[in-house]
Amino acid sequence: MQLQTKPQYYTPEEYLELEETAEYKNEYRNREIIPMVGGTTNHNQIAGNFYRRFPLTINNQDYYSYMESVRLWLAEYNLYTYPDVMVIKGEPIYHGEGTSNVTNPQIIIEVLSKSTQGYDHTDKFQFYRSLPTFVEYILIDQYHYSVEQYIKQSDNQWLVNFYSGETAILKLSSVEWEITLQDLYQRVNFESEEE
Template identity: 50%
Template sequence: MTAILQVTEQPTAQDYFTPEEYLALEEAAEYKSEYLDGVIIPMTGGTTNHNRISLNMSIALRLALKGLDYDVFMGDVRLWMTKNRIYTYPDVMVIPGKPEYYNNRQETVMNPQVIIEVLSKSTKAYDRSDKFKFYQTIPTFQEYILIDQSQVYVEQYCKLANKRWSYSQYDDEDTALVFSSFQVEVALADVYEKVDFEAENEPEHKSEESEEA
């Protein structure tokens, strides 16, 4: 899902919500939010480039895994992490076999093998640090892909053993991202198809100045 996560200051007593209260609010809300152990964190819409990359990866994986026992899901499917009591919406998830639903809620899964996040300026530090640590509490989690939307740059973490991960970087559009969880390669040219880097790197104040003029 193309979204920007904004973590605010520590909650006060009246800002604390149980997971059940969060789910009830989420069902009625116009916009999605994530949940971090009692704190509800609003999410804002992502860019068109963010959406293009998520869609490109989902299509590539869906086609490559056709006929195999995997499911590919985009950002509307919620992920529950029991250990840290977190609900989040990864941009892309790959699940082996059948999805394991939390409390039989078919919009909430618990068993991704691969998680893909498209980085934005406001989320990249969180996605690379705390969020990765949270994902590592998922028993089935084996591979983490981080895709920069402002340049051709992909990071890959593959689980080797308990608390040990390999790390790879891809920054050449003529190369391919090679997954370790299954025999699939996705060309970076396909990952970044139709992505407009010039628009992504354009200063935010430029459009505001144009409107004022």
């Protein structure tokens, strides 16, 4: 007979305190702390390629981009999470004390892995859609040249575009910016089986 263990619950404040000294990142989902799966070199390379190439100013408007260590707070779902890359138009709006938790991304980029792709496509996308500033979601496959782009429409519906192949060009909808998949996947080794 297997013993059932009761889940341990935490307040957001307890989570944030524990996260300060944690050896690895954790997500906070409605009172539970969920360890995040470790990233791979390909995952990190792709996120870094997007982050490094995204400009800070487009058409005289300021943008801030953050990668992996800045948390996103989603009040409606009582959730703290770490998107791979976030783009914020104008100044970031912070939650709580300090500058580690933001609430107003315009664009969120997630690099898909075998263990997280289901979550990124379903629950996580639903959580992100609760943010009024969020209008564009980019999902990047780390195993081959493939990108999904979700664009919020005026009627709260989401349009999806698919990009595949090395020569395809990802054109963002909410800002005037584009990147070739060749540049997005620069220095990625598809033959390495990590994870």
